[in-house]
Amino acid sequence: MTQLSASCKWSKKSGLIDGNPFQGMASEIKLEKPNGEEEEETNPFTREERDRIIAAFKANRYYERYAPLVEFLFFTGCRPSEALALQWKHIGRQVITFQRVLIYDGRKLVTQDRLKRQNLRKFSINAQLAEIIAAIKPENRNPESLVFPSRESRLN
Incomplete structure (x- = not known):
């Protein structure tokens, strides 16, 4: 229906x-779920698979710059x-506040102040996640800067 409407x-x-x-249809x-089935928990990767994926990013000279983002995605869900719209001001000592998204509006990438x-959603920072954040945190960071900027950093 969405494609027909578009x-x-x-x-x-x-x-x-x-x-x-088809507008709004x-x-x-x-x-409805068949036979009233409950949605099962989704775990697409085992811990070992997750760790192998992260290690592959870290070991690849072309994609190693994405390893922190991949780790962050795995550990926050x-x-x-x-993640791509996250700014340093959204990361506190104990909590990350997700409140924006980066979307393609049909012409360009834009941020939207809503999930x-x-x-918004708050996510507690555990030791593993704190380690990931500390590894990418710039010394003189601007609170408005993106945590995971693009190469061009056009959105900063």
């Missing part, structure tokens, strides 16, 4: 059709869009 939106904008009969559809399902 296609009709483009067609309407291009003057090919008068209206979009996707959000009205609620899928946050969405990539949340996918809530306004």
Whole structure:
């Protein structure tokens, strides 16, 4: 439904059709789980697999710069869009506050001051996560700077 709506939106904008009969329809559809099944916990990787993935990033000369981001994603479980929008001001001594996302609006990357399902979420910093943060924390960091900047750092 989402794709049909997007296609009709483009067609309407291009003057090919008068209206979009699919607009808003996707959000009205609620899928039920078969036989009332409960959603099982999702664990896509074992600890060993996780550690091997992180080690592979660290060992690769082209992708080693992404190793801290990959570690952070594994140890927080946050969405990539949340990690990429994270600023140093959102990281405290004991808590990380996720409250922004980095999204592609169809033309460029923009930040949005809201998460996918809530306004913000707080995540406690354990020893492992504190170690990851300490390893990437610049000495003279700007609180407004991104924790995981792009190579171009256009969003800083």
